[in-house]
Amino acid sequence: MLANGQVQLVSPRVYPLPINQLEDGMFESRFSGKLQKIARPGGYSSGSCYWNVEKHVNQHGGSKVNGWLLNWWPRLYTEAMHHAVWKSPSGELIDVTNDPYGSNEHGHSTFSEDESIPINLEFWPCIPSDWCYLQHDLRNLTYAFIHSCHARSVIARLYSQFVLQNGLKLDENGRYPGKPARNLTEKRLLEAIEAITLSIGGQINELKRLDVVRAPDDVTEQCPCGSGLAYKKCHGVASS
Numbered sequence: 001m002l003a004n005g006q007v008q009l010v011s012p013r014v015y016p017l018p019i020n021q022l023e024d025g026m027f028e029s030r031f032s033g034k035l036q037k038i039a040r041p042g043g044y045s046s047g048s049c050y051w052n053v054e055k056h057v058n059q060h061g062g063s064k065v066n067g068w069l070l071n072w073w074p075r076l077y078t079e080a081m082h083h084a085v086w087k088s089p090s091g092e093l094i095d096v097t098n099d100p101y102g103s104n105e106h107g108h109s110t111f112s113e114d115e116s117i118p119i120n121l122e123f124w125p126c127i128p129s130d131w132c133y134l135q136h137d138l139r140n141l142t143y144a145f146i147h148s149c150h151a152r153s154v155i156a157r158l159y160s161q162f163v164l165q166n167g168l169k170l171d172e173n174g175r176y177p178g179k180p181a182r183n184l185t186e187k188r189l190l191e192a193i194e195a196i197t198l199s200i201g202g203q204i205n206e207l208k209r210l211d212v213v214r215a216p217d218d219v220t221e222q223c224p225c226g227s228g229l230a231y232k233k234c235h236g237v238a239s240s
Contacts, residue, residue: 010201011101013208013234015227016110017070017078027078027132031112035070038085040095040109048174049084049097050119055172056096062088067113068130071101074225075136076211077146082127084119085111106228123164124174126157138210145203152196159189211235 044052069083223234
């Protein structure tokens with residue numbers, strides 16, 4: 001996400017949070033009555049939502065709206081990820097960025113508007129996600145995974161600020177030019193990001209391995225985990 005050739009993050013088993021699924025007290029008080037189910041046609045690459053929307057506004061009018069994208073891994077956690085969507089000239093909110101976890105299966109996003117955090121398009125903001133845990137016997141492993149995600153955001157932000165101070169700015173697509181690390185500090189920061197990314201991938205794979213549900217008799221029925229997807233497209237993927 002920060003430089004060409006960087007290790008790609010393994011996708012967790014997450015889906016748009018159902019609007020009626022705010023189980024955590026903090027999240028419930030923060031987002032209750034503010035969540036919107038908006039269309040997600042996608043079309044722009046994931047990981048660059050702010051720049052994607054700026055580009056879309058320049059081409060089609062409308063405006064950019066910042067806020068929080070709410071996803072959940074059923075039974076494990078809910079994540080609020082800072083995000084930007086497009087407000088069309090008619091006032092409709094539309095998510096023009098592809099799903100950050102590689103699937104637009106649901107065709108919609110769960111979004112809450114929030115303009116309290118300023119975004120500077122010259123460097124990657126790396127705003128840490130907010131998380132809440134759901135009651136499950138994998139709580140300790142989930143906590144370790146979330147801690148690693150937070151650490152990755154912190155180090156990525158340090159890298160982004162460091163290279164900005166040294167004259168390297170993001171291009172119009174929200175990407176850094178594919179230049180090699182130019183000094184030892186920059187190189188060490190990139191190595192740390194890649195190491196944590198690999199660790200997170202292992203934690204996600206372990207969570208997927210341990211997070212099992214009983215298969216329904218008909219695999220086209222909804223998955224018992226509550227994702228809203230058919231079992232064969234959810235937990236059944238790992239079993240097929």
